Amino acid sequence: MNASFSLPEASTHAVTVDHIFYLLLVLSGATVVLVFGLILLFAVRYRRGSAAKRGPMPELLSHEFEIGWTLATLLTFAFLFWWVSSADLSSLAAPVGALEIHVVAKQWMWKTQHSNGAREINALHVPLNKPVHLLMSSQDVIHSFFVPAFRVKKDVLPGRDTDIWFQATKTGVFPLLCAEYCGTNHSMMRGKIIVMRQEDYARWLTEQPEGDDLAHEGAKLFIAQGCSGCHANSSSVHAPRLDGVYGRDVHLSDGRTIKADDAYIRDSILQPKRDIVAGYEPIMPSFKGLLDDGEIQSLTAYIRSLAQEKQND
Template sequence: MNAIFALPEASTQAVRVDGILAALVIVSALTLALVFGLLVSFAIRYRRGSKAKRGRLPEIVNREFEVGWTAATFFLFAFLFWWAASADVGALTAPANALEVHVLAKQWMWKTQHANGAREIDELHVPVGRPVRLVMTSQDVIHSFFVPAFRIKQDVLPGRNTETWFQATKLGVFHLLCAEYCGTNHSAMRGRITVMREEDYARWLSAQPEGDDLAHVGAKLFVSQGCSGCHASSSAVHAPKLEGLYGRTVQLSDGRQVRADDAYIRDSMLQPKRDIVAGFDPIMPSFAGLLDDGDIQSLTAFIRSLGQEHGHD
């Protein structure tokens, strides 16, 4: 049997995707069988020379049949659309207790970093039964993070962050592929995800070389890049304070409101004059060309570590 039809269901997302696919295949097969069955039976019954009775059905029968068939198909396909769309929307937001892993794609490798600073290349170790949130960006061109056994695929774009999440349900090693043509060695951009028991994952994580986590790296960049001169709590410069910024609703000078998420923070570093915070002058310089994607991830993690608020200004 071709391996594509024997992929394991190794995540909660895989179960949902396979269920939707099975339902679509069954509905399509039944519809096809009904249409072709009617076509063949009518072709035989009403062939030239047959004595089958011909004539129009009563108008009320025609009308009721047409209305019933149209309504039935509409509600069936509306249900299928809602079912599939809800699964896709659910895949956009990771649970609050998810492990956060940062992924940096580049020609032609996957670089991953865990919350404690542990780094991997073309590999990712995760615990079974626990949701994992992936925050991803690309250093060069468009890539696509694809794990067939988990039924997840998410484009990884230069200049912005994208996210996806999964919860592994089976132990083992699973292929990680790039599903977007990204250059001459696209086919060699492969990796693997190792799903481990919780206690084995904890031992593996503690055995990794010590290194600063993203927030600590970001704190050093915050000072070395001069950000603390304006944004530190002790600064005399009239600039937005960052404590409690992440997750908060920010009022802009043009009347709009935006949520201070990863994308907003990234844009504020690279295009600071696009979204000016109400009450502040547009004096911040752009850091485009001065910060790479890894630096932006680290600075974002540092700002997030300063606290989150879920209310409004």
């Protein structure tokens, strides 16, 4: 069906998006034909000097006509609105159990890191038929993660996490582009998404140089950056213990309650004065400028792993 567009449909999302696109195309095409057809017909029929009847339409008929086309248009638009928004909403939240991969964008490259720590630059290997959830942030300016074959695109922002998910349905190599002008070499900021069969992906992953996995890297940073000086159980400083905090509701000193997710952890590290945990003094220093996005992702992964250990106990 997409031969004429020569853009492969390589994800579940691509199929939905294309169906919407084709329906809109057919509807607009039909409208164009109808309107131009009528213009032509009337131009000929009522040309100057023709003998066609020109009086007003019978009253009753004109009413029915009007109600008919108003209702038809209304229903068509209501249907389109419902269809497009339901497709859009389902593309927002990643299904639980999706494979998580971290992406850091910078001028001018894509750095990706798999759950076991394997890293890639301007490339991303993913398994076929499995939901993949990308957690993305930018080290400098705004970029945008765009895979045309998957019909997915999402801005990648500095100082804030964004995410996107997809499920590849075809093996092969598909281009990854930056879709937000981000400086001189923006057009060179390209990568490849390599979709492999699940067993091939598993084999590929084990063949990669181990790399520290994110949580282990975070654990090292936690000590190297001095976080443990305050947050370790043995510390004499009055600071909250971080095991189990991830995913929990945190009570703040100004009475608000906030869920400890990735964004909250990031804010806690970069802008600790913004959300003060109830019962503690605002003595935590800001690490803005001291940690890059990759390091914050590692620290977050570490804090998350603490929560999981707690659950497993």
